[in-house]
Amino acid sequence: MADPAEPSIAPPVADSVAEGSETVSKNELKKRAKQLEKEKKAAEKAAKQAELAKQREAADVDDAVKFYGKLPLNQSQTRTNRPRAQIGDFSPALDGQTVLFRARVNTSRAQGNKMVFLNLRQRTDSVQALLSVSPGKVSKQMAKWAAGLAIESIVLVEGVIQKSPEPIKSASVSDVEVIISQIHLISGLETTLPFTVEDANRPEKEIETSEQQLNRVLLDTRLSNRVVDLRTQTNQAVFKIQAAIGDLFREYLSSQGFVEIHSPKLQGAATESGATVFKVNYFKGEAFLAQSPQLAKQMAIAADFERVYEIGPVFRAENANTHRHMTEFIGLDLEMAVEEHYHEVLELLDSLFKFIFTGLKSKYKKEIEVVGKCFDAEEFTWLDETLRLNFADAVELLVGDGVPREDLDDINTENEKRLGRIVKAKYKTDYFIIDKFPLALRPFYTMPDAVDPTLSNSYDFFMRGEEILSGAQRIHDPTFLEKRMREVGIDPQSMKGYLDAFKLGCAPHGGGGIGLERVVMLFLKLNNIRRASLFPRDPKRLEP
């Protein structure tokens, strides 16, 4: 319906009067005057109608003005303690109840000028909300204002929950909708969105199969605009799972008598490997960032802590731009005294992983499903009794699969993945252990095998064919440790504090270090470790 106040209402008649006026008769003039009079009246009527409409509009604004609009900046002016609702709690059981809640505008769609459909989002939950013009309640101006809200605005909504006659596919809470009575803006957008959360949350498969031209948001764009990218339901779920892995790690180790420690990241010497250590300006001297809590946790064992774990950042100055390397990641590290055999450690670590996997599947089913919609993966599987191969057995499996034996002094990333596929096919598991690595492949502090000095008491754990844990029995005898240092070209004097710890008596011990982001990436099959890190760091990225 056209707006009656528009200028097109006035007819273009006057001009034709002027044209060829000298040839016009009196009758004709009378007729024209009558016509003009008629047209003038029509114009006056239209103007009156427009005025009335304006007045109605003004009256509407007055009616609804307190039901919508931008709130003043929250500086904690008031406190009503009125409860706020969570979308995840909405259900048909609450039909007819009034709720107040803060949410993001996820999508918005106006239907004519009387109805606005908003998809409102809280983390992994969303609900459809409807704003419908209704006298004395919702004005057209209110609907227009709501329809104009930018995607990703944060709003405070009051509304009534109403059972939905049919499932709303676009919302995670699909059996109810919210009939909006009030909507206020808490925080708007002061810049253009780099991409929408809807685009960022779209599965690759949907983009490939859709007939529409859908936006694909590339990883680098996501990481440069991480704050928006993290709002996707997928990422909200990914980081709930990341946190859950830490919780499960601690829960299991606490039950096994471990105590949490915090070791310093600033080190006086480049201890483990000079090549991949970051140097820090430390007042007038220099310091180095710890490449692992290895030395500290072993010293904690020498200090009788018996069983320790640490969750903390690990720094690696490796100029490696791969899908699974970062310059900073979170290490889940543990170390424990051994009574008789390093398999005590290996078995504890194995139980720990099974505890984590089981905990995730039982308590985070919803989050795994949410991520699964975006990152299509076969469900992660493991065996009740974990497959344990010796390094030599793993080599045989690869040789049997066609890998030349001479390439297998070490198992590189490509062959690791190949081994994962062989194992998956043969043993139906995504999780297994390789034990007894060649001594030459392990750090100097690794305990050699008791019988074969070319082997070591060390192991790696794998998920979907990628290493997620590396560990070993350590050398606790200072004389032997010093000998090994010299053999690999380390000056024992450069690690005096560490060596001294063992000279003061130390129990046999072993442990391991887990890369948290790798476990997240491989459990959920995210394919790039950066997706498992809140604000990833690599040789080319230090922001945001």
Add this chain to the structure above:
Amino acid sequence: MADPAEPSIAPPVADSVAEGSETVSKNELKKRAKQLEKEKKAAEKAAKQAELAKQREAADVDDAVKFYGKLPLNQSQTRTNRPRAQIGDFSPALDGQTVLFRARVNTSRAQGNKMVFLNLRQRTDSVQALLSVSPGKVSKQMAKWAAGLAIESIVLVEGVIQKSPEPIKSASVSDVEVIISQIHLISGLETTLPFTVEDANRPEKEIETSEQQLNRVLLDTRLSNRVVDLRTQTNQAVFKIQAAIGDLFREYLSSQGFVEIHSPKLQGAATESGATVFKVNYFKGEAFLAQSPQLAKQMAIAADFERVYEIGPVFRAENANTHRHMTEFIGLDLEMAVEEHYHEVLELLDSLFKFIFTGLKSKYKKEIEVVGKCFDAEEFTWLDETLRLNFADAVELLVGDGVPREDLDDINTENEKRLGRIVKAKYKTDYFIIDKFPLALRPFYTMPDAVDPTLSNSYDFFMRGEEILSGAQRIHDPTFLEKRMREVGIDPQSMKGYLDAFKLGCAPHGGGGIGLERVVMLFLKLNNIRRASLFPRDPKRLEP
């Protein structure tokens, strides 16, 4: 008893025969020959006895040799899975039972050559063990070997638990002792102990009041030999409490819907304050160590995480050599969206602290007592309803106590402690909150008060008169934040990533940062923060 094999057995007679031999009669010679014969027989008899003793000795060694000695280096040669006992579990109920356990030699005392008393230690527990010579079981050689074990050696002991007729004051398990049947050395000492654990664990009060000259181990000596220092029962308890605070922090926040995050410590820009930031060589460029997770946790709120916490290292390049500053410490940080008022945060933080205090007192009574023996402190107290002062009220309390008002634009460390004493005397609490700090004292991102622009929505929490938490409502509006940046002289362009997060819409929010080691230090009254850090770092210490 003298050893019969010693050369003093042979009598010094022959020489006297030679002296003045010309004056000697035949009778005399006969007498002398008889005497010599007698002495020869006695010597032969003694030699025979010596030989027999030697044989006996040899026989002893054979009998007991498998019951003691140094074990070969543990390279995981064997595995019997025989259970190992914990000293803390020993009780009269186990009287007569055989136990096998690994422990440190805490002290050792030989009584004659037939008995050795060992005090054996596992973390905060110790027990007396007795080795007593007994035919076919414990040889004298075994006793001698055991008596010679260096303090701090790690031994594997098999013995029988026996009720003690009277309490053994020197052991934490005082109602039983262990009668040793086997004792083997797992790890000995290859250097001189810098100090004994016994000396390191001695309360200052005992040193001051003792009539003996007792060794006092200075803090710097302890820290330079931290591995030994950490073995004291006091330190074992201190670090159990440190871990407990982290556990309680997480437990409470998880129950309140918080999720754990891990933010990067490597930053592209010196964000918060250029003066106190460590610079890192980052490949061909540079990076900076995060002075707090402040920016990251606020960005997590902008990314809809709603309620987040982080436990991680915090780096401060402050050249401050005080009892409460370190260059690296553990921050317990949290941030949460606010619905109406920043007191939602303040109240949650208050509940958190009370949860921690209550948890420590109820679950870690033993550890608090152990530390209390060494660090004499009035028990930490708090009120059911926490005392909350405004900054202005705190100033009045200090003025009333005689501090010149003109010194109180800020409350310095000295006045903080004084305030703590005033509050303790007046309100009987070691824990309180100061709210509404002047805006000028807080960082640029602090939200000003809604009414008085010289005040801010910020607070500090105190324990025993020292600040342990600082927090506030933050500015979530990008225009206002930019204005505040300019006002304090920060170029908004230098914090673009941070500012952009708010331009993309952000809920009102607030939070706080707790210094873990400060809470440990003040709860236990350790008087120096270095005692609450495993391997402390300050401008002068980067080792061990």
